[in-house]
Amino acid sequence: MEILKTYKLYIGGQFPRTESGRSYVVYAKDGKPLANACLASRKDIRNAVQSARKAHASWAAKSPFNRSQIAYRMAEMLEARKAQFIEELIVLGNSKAAAEKEVKLCIDRCVYYAGWADKYQSIIGSVNPVASSHFNFSMPEPMGVVGVLACQRSALIGFISQVLPLIVGGNTVVVLANSAQPICAISFSEILATSDVPAGVVNILSGNISELLPVLAGHMDVNAMSLTPVDSQLMQKAQELAIDNLKRIKILDYDFNLAAVQGLRFISEFQEIKTTWHPIEQIAGSSSGY
């Protein structure tokens, strides 16, 4: 007998069912029921943001090198389980070649952003010339908790391409997975759970985007949104709801399947630049003042 798997949510390192008890059917390309997924509710968003907030301080404080290692570990785990993901992508309607290509690109992209984890600071940061006796420097800091509307056009590569640059940059995320095809993202949570990614750094919800996005966008404890194009009215509503706490909003309208759609900007757009004025003695110009 064939048993449909129920794909659960990923919140705070756990795999809970939705608080609402609802579910929906995910269909394969051929129209056959493929699996049941959780139809998440606003309370699941609340729980996920709470977990992300709780995880943020210690995740942001980890050494960039450590974050790099963890991202690299994700690539290793994905490599080890790539057969499963290829199979899932095929069932969802991709050709075998396309599925293999996408998973390979996902692995490459994990490695790519793992490499950036301890380097982007030096590229984005700067020491600034100022006309006073200050040592003035600017450094990037993570924005905090980022709400992610995962690319609704791809099952896995969009998710990876949005989430990896956020977390190597020290943010924690709450992701709304591809609504019609959430299973790859949920399967990826099993990789997250076994890759030393601390609980709460990545939280993944499946469900109805038009129900969940406004709640996430309006949440006062979410600092930024990584959006991908969906229905324009919904996009506008999300952006209006995000105003109250001045969330940063980035709309990523890309074909993430292209090898070139990766780069420093995907990290830096979710960093705040902090400039510090550090008073210094005019060592060279001063006499022995003490």
Added chain:
Amino acid sequence: MIDAISSDQLSTILAQAPSIDQIGALERVARIQARSIKGAAKLQGLRMALSMIDLTTLEGKDSPAKVSQLCYKAQHLHDQADGLPTVAAVCVYPSMVAHAKKALGNSGIKVASVSTAFPSGQAPFEIKKLDTQYAIDNGADEIDMVISRGKFLSGEYHFIFDEIAAIKEICGPIRLKVIFETGELDSLDQVRRISDIAIAAGANFIKTSTGKIQPAATFPVVLTMLGAIKDHFDKTGQMVGMKPAGGISSAKIALHHLLLVKEVLGDAWLTNEWYRFGASSLANDLLMQYQKQLTGKYQSATYFSID
């Protein structure tokens, strides 16, 4: 005041104490905890819970500045929201009472002082009396005393009774809350026993915990104490207050406690004259839930003052 009672009388009180059906207690609180309060009732409950808070700071590092900051918070919970009450009281160590009294001025917010060598209660009786007197001399409106758990557990019930009665005598009209530290008392039967002793000895309030030990104000423990209050009221017509303290950090838990007291004791206890929450972080969660109810948006701790 209450005179020392005879061995026989105390024995009678203890003999009459019912034994607590633990499974029954668990089931009853489980039913309470399964309930959800929404809409206007939730808003009212949140406001009520706020008005019942004894905003507490009991740390070794407490300083006059910290206390005056807490007192400011007590009076200005969240100025952005209209129609909020103030908390009921600020709860501090005896050494901080004078500072709190000054900071609260004529706001109507009470100053509660812990005493009797809080939190352990391990000090000579004379010192406990001095501790209490000092707090009162400095202007405390309410006294939160701890019982000697070691003595209680070794069965010296007369000692416990006499100690509470003696502190109540010092307090006079000042309201006395008696802290049991139920996390150290092992069983619900013990909780019921100490509740009866404290009430007989003149406690105005009975309070679960110091907040220093887990578990603290669990629902079965609170249910047991409410039962003792109810039996006393049914027998004598005298009301005794209840103060769960420790571990009540979320609005949801607080609302469930209010449900419990409403069910067991009735509406008369739903006022800060007879019901208090001992808490420090609860206030902000209540405020965040309150804002959430008003705006429909989940809130962030960033926009609420720490203390």
